[in-house]
Amino acid sequence: MNRLLPLLLLGVLVVLGGCDTTNECGPFKSEIRTTGFSGAAFKVDPDATFEFEFDLDEIEDDTLAAGELGLRLQLEGELYAAASPEPRAVQSIQLIPAARACSPPIPEYDAMIQDIRIYSDTDFGDAYPAGENLAGLFDIAGRRNGPGMPYERQSLIDFLERTPRPVDVLLFILNDAPLAPTTMQFTVEYEQEGEGLEAYAFTTDSVVVGER
Template sequence: MRNKVIIISVILLLLSVIATESCRKCDNEQVYKVADLDFMVTGVQYNANANPKIYYFLIENDSIFFSFYGIILEPVKQLYAACQLPRSFGIINSAYACDPVLVSMKNRITDIQIITDKDYDDTHPKGSNIAEYFDIVVTYEHTNDYYSKYSLQEFLAKTPHVPDQMTLILNTEPKTDTKFNFKLRYFQEGSDLDSLEIDLGKITIIK
């Protein structure tokens, strides 16, 4: 009887090791591609401290002080590839040994442009790209990177993977208080979707 108990214990231990090893080989990761972008124009305030936070608020009367003007971008995801773990065949289910599923994006961003429909200042006339006047706050959930802030140009220089969420924040005032109708142009690596143009709507930017 004692020998049977020892044998059963050894078998259970081996099954447990196999289950855990399955997770390591698989990396327990799902990779998504970007099929579309959801967006929202919003008021925004970013607090840079030891634990960065970002706050959103509604824009009233279609006008906003320039440094509170924000654009939220969230990718619409489609599953591109997923690790297939071996089916459990015994007493121990391998899922119990696995870490939570990691989700990452296949696509990389190649450019983001914000086109002004009116003269923004002396160096950016109607039709200009004013992306250099924006910062970006990004979240990558699979690496626990929340609310990291960069200049948009600095971020794009890395040809980064698409974040789980992006918020563009205007950082430079216009020459005068003006009602603009910006257009956002988004470019990424990918055969299914490589570019999008979004009409951001009319809004008065206050200097």
């Protein structure tokens, strides 16, 4: 009996240590505040899915066909500790800390994208006069600089309907082209709501876009 008593006490301590009904791992509440933007135009592979990385080339004297123009918007941010929710009451006594395998979540930008508009300074065929929003002609893909799932290539219009969070790099891919090669400049207007900067616009250098 004297030998069993220490084993029984050890069992009680393990049970008490493992009973934590809060189910909390953390608290972790780090988010990214937007501090800057940059934008530029590149030549892209029209067949790329952009699932893992963006293969971008400088635009030289090329005439870009449908799917070959990519407009890159790059975000810059800083990590900050957002306000954490009030801790819940512990409903058990822990004499031995419960063991748990737990990793903090990947920090995200705390903003939500509100709108993305893309314009050309030149008529884009008969259906899109200069100054008309061309968002319906673009796909979007996105990726993080660190770990985490990217945004797969998809319609920009469908993407905006979900009011998504931004990621470090957003790429807008033009899916159409005028019938004749046309020199034009594109302007991207971006809006988000959250901590830090909330709006940015950039205009590309002149590029030649058209069916070859």
